[in-house]
Amino acid sequence: MLVYAGVSDCNLEEGNMRSDVNISIRPVGETKLGTKVEIKNMNSFRGIHAALEYEARRQRECMAHSIPIVQETRRWDGEALETASMRTKENAHDYRYFPEPDLVPVALSDEQIEEWRKLLPEKPEARRARMVEEYGIAEYDAGVLSQAKANADFFEAAAKGLDKKVAKQLCNLYMSDVMALLNESGKAIGECALTPAALRSLVTMAAKGTINGPTLKELLPEVFEKGGDPEAIVKERGLGAVSDTAALEAFVDQAIAANPGPVADFKAGKKAAAGFFVGQVMKLSKGKADPKIVGQLVARKLAAL
Secondary structure, X not given: OEEEEEEEEEEEEOOEEEEEEEEEEEOOOXXXXXXXXXXXXXXXXHHHHHHHHHHHHHHHHHHHOOOOOOOEEEEEEOOOOEEEEEEEOOOHHHHOOOOOOOOOOOOOOHHHHHHHHHHOOOOHHHHHHHHHHHHOOOHHHHHHHHHOHHHHHHHHHHHOXXXXXXXXXXXXXXXXXXXXXXXXXXXXXXXOOOOHHHHHHHHHHHHXXXXXXXXXXXXXHHHHHHOOOHHHHHHHHOOOOEOOHHXXXXXXXXXXXXXXXXXXXXXXXXXXXXXXXHHHHHHHOOOOEOHHHXXXXXXXXXHOO
16 A cells, blocks of 8 residues: 655744645555545644554555545544544535636737747856857856856957957956956946946957056056046057067167176076066066067077177
8 A cells, every 4th residue: 555645734933833734545556546635733743643644544444444535624633643524625626726717818829938938038057158159268257257147248248249269368357357346346347337348448459469468457447447448548648568679679678788686697597587677678668568578578688698
């Protein structure tokens, strides 16, 4: 004999439990479920266990003696340790399951349902996978961005039209510097002055070598707080990167001539001294030199000494 039991209702109020449980049995090998009986207003797990044990035994005895089991509500007598019938429920209407007369039937076509489905926002997990594929960013970064729709929307608007290499650079900047600015300011991305177009402009200029990394890091907080067109700011202030080799060589020569001590250190085997000269050239160029080109020129000049 198989026994099926479950809780149909359970409330906990001010430490007091009130629960209704259902039970039915059926012989092994049969597929049709037995008649369900509900036991009302149980107030302890011990009582529930005892009531279910008694009711399972009672129903088995009824079935063994061909006594019909009716669908009914019973109560548990904790002193007599038995259930007693309260009322029978022969039809669904007895459970107050009936059509609502004030609501008209609603018939929806498959076309209408599909049209509404298309209006639903993209699920985070689907967006995460698409962003990894479309922009070439790391799964972790896509996961962080897709957790907040505003962040994902901003990033995708900024990355629109960029190749994967630059889009990944944009993602790195957003995940590090932009997120840090959001945390420091306590603002959401939609509350700051930075726009997707401005962020795309900053990253694009850096990727093209129009501005160098330090200039990008310098401009981002300003545009984040005050807004503005990064390209116009760079042009107006003359912040464009100095990549002219002749001009940079002059700065390198000047830095080497003015610092004989670090030159001697380099000749003595202290290769880290080369970093000192890169810093000096960056100062002479007012931060506008391309650090990569400067590093190459410094290494070549020092090796020739």
